[in-house]
Amino acid sequence: MTEEHKETIFSSIIRKEIPADIVYEDELVTAFRDINPRAPVHILIIPNKLIPTVNDVTEDDELTMGRLFSVAKLLAKKEGISENGYRLVVNCGSHARQEVYHLHMHLVGGNDIGPMIC
Numbered sequence: 001m002t003e004e005h006k007e008t009i010f011s012s013i014i015r016k017e018i019p020a021d022i023v024y025e026d027e028l029v030t031a032f033r034d035i036n037p038r039a040p041v042h043i044l045i046i047p048n049k050l051i052p053t054v055n056d057v058t059e060d061d062e063l064t065m066g067r068l069f070s071v072a073k074l075l076a077k078k079e080g081i082s083e084n085g086y087r088l089v090v091n092c093g094s095h096a097r098q099e100v101y102h103l104h105m106h107l108v109g110g111n112d113i114g115p116m117i118c
Contacts, residue, residue, distance in 0.1 A: 010046050010102040020085045024075060031075060031107075040110025041079045041086070045071050051102040054092040068105045081109035087116075 012042045013020040014030050023043060024031040034042040051057055058063060064082040069088075076082040086109030 007050060008102040010044075010100060010104065011050060014046070014048050019109050023078075024071055026067075026071075028064045029071055031071055034106070038106075039079050039108045041108065043075055043079070043107040044104045045075070045107060046102060046104040051103040053098065053103060057103070072105060072107045075107055076109065078110070079107075080104060085109065087113055092113075105112050 007020065012018045013022075013032060016044050021033040022030060023033060027048070029045055030045055031045040031048075034044055044070050044076050047061070047068070049061070049064065053060060072086075072088055073082070080093075086107060089106040089108065090103065
């Protein structure tokens with residue numbers, strides 16, 4: 001692993017070494033509220049295995065990647081945002097402004113969150 005791909009704060013959250021508002025966890029993924037929310041609902045869903053970026057996903061990770069989406073759906077319903085809609089965002093690399101090099105999906109919603117760039 002390169003310097004930027006070593007364990008991150010997310011690894012410490014998974015191991016419960018630092019506090020987080022965890023809203024879901026199982027053997028594959030953990031989900032917790034973002035400490036700097038951009039919307040009324042802003043949850044990060046992460047694989048428990050350290051996968052730095054989407055570019056590092058392998059065929060062995062397919063079940064985990066699918067779980068990210070099924071947990072997003074579950075949490076959107078639980079948070080009451082599934083009916084009006086929500087956004088799922090995964091940033092990959094520096095040009096996408098990925099800040100933490102542990103793959104993560106943002107579940108964002110609860111109001112009109114504005115247009116996308118694409």
